[in-house]
Amino acid sequence: MTAIYHRVALIGLGLIAGSLSLAIRRGGLAQEVVGTARSSESRAIAREIGLCDQICETALEAVAGADLVVLCVPVGAMGAVMAEIAPGLKPGATVCDVGSVKRAVFNAVLPHLPQDVHFVGCHPMAGTEHSGPKSGFAELFDNRWCLIVPPEDADAQVVSQLSKFWQQIGANTTEMTPDHHDLVCAVVSHAPHLIAYTMVGVADDLGRVTDSEVINYSAAGFRDFTRIAASDPTMWRDVFLNNRDATLEILGRFTEELFALQRAVRQGDGEHLYNYFNRTREIRRGILEAGQDTQAPDFGRSGAKS
Amino acid sequence: MTAIYHRVALIGLGLIAGSLSLAIRRGGLAQEVVGTARSSESRAIAREIGLCDQICETALEAVAGADLVVLCVPVGAMGAVMAEIAPGLKPGATVCDVGSVKRAVFNAVLPHLPQDVHFVGCHPMAGTEHSGPKSGFAELFDNRWCLIVPPEDADAQVVSQLSKFWQQIGANTTEMTPDHHDLVCAVVSHAPHLIAYTMVGVADDLGRVTDSEVINYSAAGFRDFTRIAASDPTMWRDVFLNNRDATLEILGRFTEELFALQRAVRQGDGEHLYNYFNRTREIRRGILEAGQDTQAPDFGRSGAKS
Numbered sequence: 001m002t003a004i005y006h007r008v009a010l011i012g013l014g015l016i017a018g019s020l021s022l023a024i025r026r027g028g029l030a031q032e033v034v035g036t037a038r039s040s041e042s043r044a045i046a047r048e049i050g051l052c053d054q055i056c057e058t059a060l061e062a063v064a065g066a067d068l069v070v071l072c073v074p075v076g077a078m079g080a081v082m083a084e085i086a087p088g089l090k091p092g093a094t095v096c097d098v099g100s101v102k103r104a105v106f107n108a109v110l111p112h113l114p115q116d117v118h119f120v121g122c123h124p125m126a127g128t129e130h131s132g133p134k135s136g137f138a139e140l141f142d143n144r145w146c147l148i149v150p151p152e153d154a155d156a157q158v159v160s161q162l163s164k165f166w167q168q169i170g171a172n173t174t175e176m177t178p179d180h181h182d183l184v185c186a187v188v189s190h191a192p193h194l195i196a197y198t199m200v201g202v203a204d205d206l207g208r209v210t211d212s213e214v215i216n217y218s219a220a221g222f223r224d225f226t227r228i229a230a231s232d233p234t235m236w237r238d239v240f241l242n243n244r245d246a247t248l249e250i251l252g253r254f255t256e257e258l259f260a261l262q263r264a265v266r267q268g269d270g271e272h273l274y275n276y277f278n279r280t281r282e283i284r285r286g287i288l289e290a291g292q293d294t295q296a297p298d299f300g301r302s303g304a305k306s
Numbered sequence: 307m308t309a310i311y312h313r314v315a316l317i318g319l320g321l322i323a324g325s326l327s328l329a330i331r332r333g334g335l336a337q338e339v340v341g342t343a344r345s346s347e348s349r350a351i352a353r354e355i356g357l358c359d360q361i362c363e364t365a366l367e368a369v370a371g372a373d374l375v376v377l378c379v380p381v382g383a384m385g386a387v388m389a390e391i392a393p394g395l396k397p398g399a400t401v402c403d404v405g406s407v408k409r410a411v412f413n414a415v416l417p418h419l420p421q422d423v424h425f426v427g428c429h430p431m432a433g434t435e436h437s438g439p440k441s442g443f444a445e446l447f448d449n450r451w452c453l454i455v456p457p458e459d460a461d462a463q464v465v466s467q468l469s470k471f472w473q474q475i476g477a478n479t480t481e482m483t484p485d486h487h488d489l490v491c492a493v494v495s496h497a498p499h500l501i502a503y504t505m506v507g508v509a510d511d512l513g514r515v516t517d518s519e520v521i522n523y524s525a526a527g528f529r530d531f532t533r534i535a536a537s538d539p540t541m542w543r544d545v546f547l548n549n550r551d552a553t554l555e556i557l558g559r560f561t562e563e564l565f566a567l568q569r570a571v572r573q574g575d576g577e578h579l580y581n582y583f584n585r586t587r588e589i590r591r592g593i594l595e596a597g598q599d600t601q602a603p604d605f606g607r608s609g610a611k612s
Contacts, residue, residue, distance in 0.1 A: 076576075125523050129590070145523055174522075184519050187509050188528040194571070195501055196530075198564045200586040202556065203493050205563075213490050214589070215596045217431050217451055222494040223593065224530035230590030233583035240571045240579055250508065251568050255561070257511075258504045262557050265500070265546045270382075273546055277539035280506040283520070284435070284536035287529065290521045 004165045005030045005068040011059045011081055012072035013037035013046045014232075015127060016098045018136020020070060021052050023169045026138045036062040037133070038073075046133045060088045068165070070122075071097040071109075076238035079108030091116040094158050098124055100185060100235070102149045102178035104242035110151065118158045121149035121178065123185070124171055129230040142170035149181050186246035190239055191254060194247065196228035197236075310471045311336045311374040317365045317387055318378035319343035319352045320538075321433060322404045324442020326376060327358050329475045332444045342368040343439070344379075352439040366394045374471070376428075377403040377415075382544035385414030397422040400464050404430055406491060406541070408455045408484035410548035416457065424464045427455035427484065429491070430477055435536040448476035455487050492552035496545055497560060500553065502534035503542075 008030040010017040014037075021033050035052035036059050037043050047055045056062040063069050063085045073081050078097055089095065095117060099105045102121045113119050126144035128135065146166040150159045163173045176184070203214045203222065218226060240247055264272040314336040316323040323341060330336050341358035342365050343349050353361045362368040369375050369391045379387050384403055395401065401423060405411045408427045419425050432450035434441065452472040456465045469479045482490070509520045509528065524532060546553055570578040 147523070180514075184515050184523060187512055187515050188520055188523045191508075192505055192528045192531050194567055195505060195564065197583055197586050198567055199498055199501060199560060200589050201582060202497075202560045202563050204585065204589055206493055206556075206559070208486075209490050209493050211589075211592065212596070214494055215592045217453070217490060217494045218593050222498045224534060225498050226586070226590040226593050228530060229583070229586035231583075231587075233580050233587060236583050237576050237579040241574055241576050244571055244574070247571055248568065250512075251564070251571075253508050253512070254505060255564070257508050258501065258557070258561070261500055261504055262554065265550055265553055265557075268547055268550070270543050270547050273543040274539050276507060277503055277535070277537075277542050279510065280503050280532070280535035281537075281539060283506050283510055283517075284532040286517065286521045287524050287532050290518070 003029060003031050004161065004168065005066075007032045007034065007066045007068075009033075009062045009066035009069045010035040010052065010072055011037075011062060011069065011085070013042045013051065013055075013133040014072060014131050015135040015140070016124065017070070017072035018046075018051055018133050019126075019138065019140035020072070020098075020136075020169065022136055022138035023141060027168050027170075029165060029168050030068070034062050034066070042133050049134065051133055051136070059085050063088045063090075063093075065090055067093055068162070069093060069095045071095065071099070074235050074238045075099040075101055075105060075108075075242045076234075078105050079112065082109040082112040086112045086114055086117075089114055089117045092118075094118045094120065094162060096120045096122040096162060098122055100189065100239045101243040102181045106151065106178055118155055119151060120154060120159055120162050121151075121181075122162070122166065123147040123149065123181065124166070124169075125189070126171075127231070129227055131232045131235075139170070141166075144171050146171035146173050147181055147184075148173050148175045149178050150175060182243050183246045183249075186243055186250045190243055190247045191250040193228055193231065193236060194240065194251065195254065196225040199225050200229040309335055309337050310467065310474065311372075313338045313340065313372045313374075315339075315368045315372035315375045316341040316358065316378055317343075317368060317375065317391070319348045319357065319361075319439040320378060320437050321441040321446070322430065323376070323378035324352075324357055324439050325432075325444065325446035326378070326404075326442075326475065328442055328444035329447060333474050333476075335471060335474050336374070340368050340372070348439050355440065357439055357442070365391050369394045369396075369399075371396055373399055374468070375399060375401045377401065377405075380541050380544045381405040381407055381411060381414075381548045382540075384411050385418065388415040388418040392418045392420055392423075395420055395423045398424075400424045400426065400468060402426050402428040402468060404428055406495065406545045407549040408487045412457065412484055424461055425457060426460060426465055426468050427457075427487075428468070428472065429453040429455065429487065430472070430475075431495070432477075433537070435533055437538045437541075445476070447472070450477050452477035452479050453487055453490075454479050454481045455484050456481060488549050489552045489555075492549055492556045496549055496553045497556040499534055499537065499542060500546065500557065501560070502531040505531050506535040 033052045034054045036056040124146040126140050339358045340360040342362040430452040432446050472479050
């Protein structure tokens with residue numbers, strides 16, 4: 001493959017930036033990748049493992065001469081980072097983010113954007129519960145979706161080049177508006193995360209069941225919740241603070257449905273329960289058919305049979 | 307290893323029975339394993355793949371001469387199966403179940419138990435979202451927990467022999483009372499399942515987000531919910547109908563906690579959210595340290611880096 005951008009700057013050196021750097025290298029998608037992080041420890045680790053061609057001390061330094069700048073920081077930090085790098089951006093450069101919400105990122109970032117620089121929102125829907133510069137791997141985005149969210153006045157050529165970049169990173173791309181993006185993510189990601197966090201907290205609070213019981217017997221269902229609930233606390237705090245309306249709407253619907261199932265349990269309405277469970281099974285089948293998961297039974301334990 | 311039981315009869319031929327048969331064979335834990343299922347299709351498949359030494363047409367036939375009878379049927383069917391096999395049980399035999407609830411199984415099974423036959427509740431905490439005679443594998447129970455729930459008047463020798471059997475199947479064992487068992491399982495398994503079912507249903511109902519969007523973008527969080535929610539509907543209906551009180555108690559606590567987090571989202575209380583998410587992360591660390599899971603990041607996708 002040929003390089004799509006000459007110089008790419010990664011701001012923030014966590015799971016996403018680390019995986020991006022390795023995927024760019026794998027595909028030969030840029031002549032040079034520079035990175036930076038606010039934490040000196042992260043910069044030191046990134047240097048030590050050779051994560052990028054160059055690790056800069058500041059974001060302003062990192063963006064100098066970059067054709068593509070990728071903001072890989074928590075959603076709550078996007079505005080401040082954009083304000084910091086704005087004076088150093090190359091005319092004609094493209095800036096994108098990788099945040100999990102879009103309306104709030106637009107509101108934070110666009111006011112600081114220089115006239116001659118492009119911004120396009122991006123949301124690669126891939127992750128693990130690990131974070132930090134050592135957690136990245138080149139395959140993270142392979143066959144995952146990257147949602148591309150252009151501002152209304154976006155340059156079609158810029159959007160198309162950026163989409164091609166993500167496709168060569170390994171991802172599938174599709175475009176949507178910021179508000180639709182935020183609703184879709186509230187359903188498939190944000191509300192499920194808050195629910196998993198809640199259930200793990202409940203288990204921990206319950207005096208009559210010991211922590212070691214919770215921990216030892218977590219295989220059948222609860223284990224997946226703890227995996228979700230181990231995700232980066234700062235990132236998720238920012239997601240909820242910045243996608244408040246859609247998250248609250250989905251949680252409201254969730255509570256309604258849960259109350260209906262709870263009533264069926266209380267009233268012993270087995271038919272209601274059976275029909276509901278049967279319906280959700282179909283959705284799972286749809287996910288398997290769409291190729292977003294494997295059929296290997298790993299929920300009892302990772303790799304048991306695969 | 308030497309056989310612990312001469313003849314083992316498996317009633318029901320789903321994931322658990324299939325895996326048991328293969329694990330018994332792997333360990334040489336019985337001279338003979340016979341099986342049966344109500345469905346003639348399941349019996350035919352089990353015969354075809356040679357799952358047991360012998361597949362019988364009826365449960366009554368299967369238990370003849372068996373030293374250990376394992377009831378691998380949904381919780382709601384335990385009482386009827388016990389009534390059916392009671393006349394054919396060998397004096398001195400042990401009957402156990404593998405159900406996910408225990409108080410209700412005791413209530414259903416014990417009234418039919420002949421005087422000279424022992425019953426001990428068992429709950430191997432292992433599973434996948436697959437079911438049927440072809441879904442079993444010998445490693446399913448390896449390093450998982452099997453909760454042993456003896457009735458009050460249990461024969462210590464019988465319980466000890468059965469515990470040894472499960473240990474050689476590959477599981478860790480521990481004893482608890484039926485009521486404590488049901489509470490622990492409501493926390494670590496039953497409530498999380500109902501919650502996952504609910505969230506998958508909500509996603510499906512939401513008109514403004516299409517099914518294909520839900521399906522395509524499920525990687526980040528929602529995928530684990532659909533995996534849980536794809537479990538056998540009959541089994542789970544019976545679990546909720548038979549562990550009603552503990553499940554409702556845990557759901558009540560869950561709703562309280564969720565409302566508190568929801569309020570924090572609404573009020574923009576980032577500190578509350580951060581502290582909560584940080585605490586749940588610790589519980590996850592506890593699970594890793596207890597060896598009940600691997601650190602391989604498989605929640606973005608199975609086997610991505612492992």
